[in-house]
Amino acid sequence: GAVVSQHPSWVICKSGTSVKIECRSLDFQATTMFWYRQFPKQSLMLMATSNEGSKATYEQGVEKDKFLINHASLTLSTLTVTSAHPEDSSFYICSARGLADGNEQYFGPGTRLTVT
Amino acid sequence: GDSVTQMEGPVTLSEEAFLTINCTYTATGYPSLFWYVQYPGEGLQLLLKATKADDKGSNKGFEATYRKETTSFHLEKGSVQVSDSAVYFCALSGGGSNYKLTFGKGTLLTVNP
Numbered sequence: 634g635a636v637v638s639q640h641p642s643w644v645i646c647k648s649g650t651s652v653k654i655e656c657r658s659l660d661f662q663a664t665t666m667f668w669y670r671q672f673p674k675q676s677l678m679l680m681a682t683s684n685e686g687s688k689a690t691y692e693q694g695v696e697k698d699k700f701l702i703n704h705a706s707l708t709l710s711t712l713t714v715t716s717a718h719p720e721d722s723s724f725y726i727c728s729a730r731g732l733a734d735g736n737e738q739y740f741g742p743g744t745r746l747t748v749t
Numbered sequence: 750g751d752s753v754t755q756m757e758g759p760v761t762l763s764e765e766a767f768l769t770i771n772c773t774y775t776a777t778g779y780p781s782l783f784w785y786v787q788y789p790g791e792g793l794q795l796l797l798k799a800t801k802a803d804d805k806g807s808n809k810g811f812e813a814t815y816r817k818e819t820t821s822f823h824l825e826k827g828s829v830q831v832s833d834s835a836v837y838f839c840a841l842s843g844g845g846s847n848y849k850l851t852f853g854k855g856t857l858l859t860v861n862p
Contacts, residue, residue: 639792665848667849667850674857675854675855676852676853676854676855677793677838677852679850682849726792726793728793728850730848737783737795737798738848739795740785740792740793740794740795741792742791742792743791743792
């Protein structure tokens with residue numbers, strides 16, 4: 634149980650275009666979803682926290698107009714990287730927790746974004 | 750704020766060697782502590798956790814004990830295997846309304862046959 638999927642697993646896009654990444658909880662209802670960014674050989678940086686049906690809470694230094702997060706249902710959250718640039722190339726990972734999970738999060742497999 | 754400091758490595762061991770990866774933390778209150786593992790090209794998987802002082806988390810031969818007096822949660826395994834090669838992250842969750850995780854920088858472990 635507690636499986637989280639991400640789609641796509643990797644994507645290459647041209648500079649200036651927008652890319653949408655989906656995060657789904659497959660077998661539980663995710664009341665909270667988290668989006669992280671991971672640079673090569675570095676730790677995970679929390680970008681934002683989203684609760685179903687409400688606006689995401691962004692961490693300091695994360696541009697909310699560039700990284701649009703939508704958590705429209707209890708099983709789906711999306712991250713849209715708008716007007717992507719090469720510096721946005723990274724590994725994006727989502728995680729989710731259900732109402733009864735306390736502080737345990739379940740992680741998706743990640744999405745590798747390359748902007749050319 | 751909350752923070753996690755872990756041995757950065759990289760750590761290179763021979764198969765069947767003993768493993769220790771140190772992790773210490775700073776947090777207000779009584780956080781829960783976690784070890785996550787990330788295999789090459791994959792997302793994070795929860796390896797083990799402990800939610801209160803003196804708890805021992807264990808899984809797949811790995812163990813870590815929540816030591817409040819030393820604010821530590823060191824990861825140990827008595828005999829590593831090649832398949833244990835991965836990046837290991839120590840993390841804490843202070844609770845709060847959203848249960849945010851704070852991660853250490855990760856430790857790359859390579860086990861040679």
